[in-house]
Amino acid sequence: MTPGSRLWEALQTEQPLQVVGAINAYTAMMAERVGYRAIYLSGGGVANASFGLPDLGITTLNDVLEDVRRMTNATSLPLLVDADTGFGGAFNIGRTVRMMIQAGAAGIHIEDQVSAKRCGHRPNKTIVSRSEMVDRIKAAVDAKADPDFVVMARTDALAVEGLDEAIERACACVEAGADMIFPEAVLTLEQYEAFVKAVGVPVLANITEFGQTPLFTVKELGEAGIRLVLYPLTAFRAMNAAALKVFKGLRSEGTQKNVVAHMQTRMELYDYLNYHEYEQKLDRLFEQAAENEPM
Numbered sequence: 001m002t003p004g005s006r007l008w009e010a011l012q013t014e015q016p017l018q019v020v021g022a023i024n025a026y027t028a029m030m031a032e033r034v035g036y037r038a039i040y041l042s043g044g045g046v047a048n049a050s051f052g053l054p055d056l057g058i059t060t061l062n063d064v065l066e067d068v069r070r071m072t073n074a075t076s077l078p079l080l081v082d083a084d085t086g087f088g089g090a091f092n093i094g095r096t097v098r099m100m101i102q103a104g105a106a107g108i109h110i111e112d113q114v115s116a117k118r119c120g121h122r123p124n125k126t127i128v129s130r131s132e133m134v135d136r137i138k139a140a141v142d143a144k145a146d147p148d149f150v151v152m153a154r155t156d157a158l159a160v161e162g163l164d165e166a167i168e169r170a171c172a173c174v175e176a177g178a179d180m181i182f183p184e185a186v187l188t189l190e191q192y193e194a195f196v197k198a199v200g201v202p203v204l205a206n207i208t209e210f211g212q213t214p215l216f217t218v219k220e221l222g223e224a225g226i227r228l229v230l231y232p233l234t235a236f237r238a239m240n241a242a243a244l245k246v247f248k249g250l251r252s253e254g255t256q257k258n259v260v261a262h263m264q265t266r267m268e269l270y271d272y273l274n275y276h277e278y279e280q281k282l283d284r285l286f287e288q289a290a291e292n293e294p295m
């Protein structure tokens with residue numbers, strides 16, 4: 001099974017499918033162990049966590065691929081990747097798809113903002129024309145060496161041009177071959193329902209914290225017909241708050257004794273890494289080496 005077909009399978013098994021942002025390989029392994037069926041690599045997350053940059057279209061395809069490879073090597077979960085605006089024109093978008101497939105991604109989403117993009121939940125976004133967005137999707141679809149690789153069209157048009165244009169764009173993207181639709185910065189369940197009714201392909205809801213979209217539950221979204229629920233930076237935000245708390249505490253108190261109870265222990269860390277299996281192999285190697293040692 002290809003990563004793409006695993007994503008389609010997960011979509012059949014879990015409805016709606018929770019897709020959880022896993023910012024790095026280790027977090028991806030924890031997500032797998034606790035039962036998620038699909039994971040996500042956030043574009044904002046790559047910029048913020050791997051480069052200390054804001055989510056403004058500054059990172060490159062290779063920057064993202066590096067994190068994709070790390071995560072796909074560490075888990076067998078299908079990985080959906082944020083490809084921002086596709087990293088260039090039609091030829092670049094084709095290359096993006098081919099390289100993402102090579103790196104083990106199950107799918108990507110490409111959006112209709114201009115390349116000097118902003119976070120989808122910030123004001124003053126600018127989008128390209130409908131025909132330019134359709135060309136982006138066509139370029140991505142043409143490059144799909146694996147037919148099950150998911151090309152998801154994200155539209156940021158709702159906040160810029162309103163619901164009707166956003167829905168028409170989404171439909172035009174589906175006609176151009178998009179497998180799924182990601183309407184960005186949706187405000188109500190009724191808006192989700194309108195997308196679901198119009199597009200005829202799976203629709204993703206981006207339930208990112210501190211944004212424009214209320215924190216709708218999986219149940220509410222499922223009832224609105226949503227097939228994928230995304231939590232792009234949920235774990236990252238929690239990890240950051242925990243790191244900050246421990247950094248400040250250690251600085252002011254001169255010890256971590258008061259927070260150690262809230263930490264993942266060494267044994268828990270090792271458990272998720274299958275450390276003990278590695279250690280046993282290492283022990284055997286040493287034993288064999290000792291046996292082979294000339295007397």
Ligand SMILES: C[C@](O)(C(=O)O)[C@H](CC(=O)O)C(=O)O
Nearest residue numbers: 042043044119120121208232
């Ligand atoms: C999905 C997103 O593009 C991301 O980079 O993960 C962001 C998430 C966020 O900033 O909360 C977005 O929605 O624009």
